[in-house]
Amino acid sequence: MYKFHMKNGTAYFYEHGVEIDGTVYGIHTDRDILRIKRRIVNDKFAETDDNFDMDTEIAKIQHTDITFEQPTSEQLSQIQSKTFDSMSDMKQYVQSVMNGELTQDEINAMLLLKIAEMEVAITNEQTTN
Template sequence: MYKFYMKNGTAYFYERGVEIDGTVYGIRTDSDILRIKRSVVNSKFAESEEDFDMNVEIAKIQHTGITFEPPTAEQLEQIQAKTFASMSELKQHVQSVMNGETMSQDEINAMLLLKIAEMEVAITNEQTTN
């Protein structure tokens, strides 16, 4: 499992995280755990009219530490070679690299040359039949 965040259009990976109530969060420092717990409490009581003590509610939340599997140096190089304007595009790119679905430039060039050759054959065949 891996978790990443976007900074200036580039993906950076968390080395560790926490799991709280079935949700996994990436963290960089231990102070992130408190920030996440505070956010969980705020979400829980967002629409509630009842009073609550933030410190008591945070203390109730249990978390489990997680160590994430980092990308290989090659994967990281591929991922960080591009910058993106949107998180959704970045997420798609990271997923394709991490799943081994990306193609090298040589593979892309070979596919393009094959398509061009197929189109040339189709055009030649069409011209000879007319």
């Protein structure tokens, strides 16, 4: 499993993460774990008027450490050579590269090369006749 985020239109991969209640979060440092747990507690008690102790509620939340799969250097350079305007476009591109599929850019390049080869063949045939 891999997890990434977008910064300035570029994909960056998390090396580590945590799983809390079935949801996987990417983290940079251990401080991120506390930030995530605090957000979970805030979301849980946001709609209630109940008094609660933040530290106690955070301590109740268990997490599992995760090490994420990393792209190869070739995959990473291919992914980071593009910038994206939307997270959905980036997600689609990253998934295609990580799965070893041809990207639309690669398909277009192959088609252009094939067209050029055909044009050369036609031109050579016309000049020899």
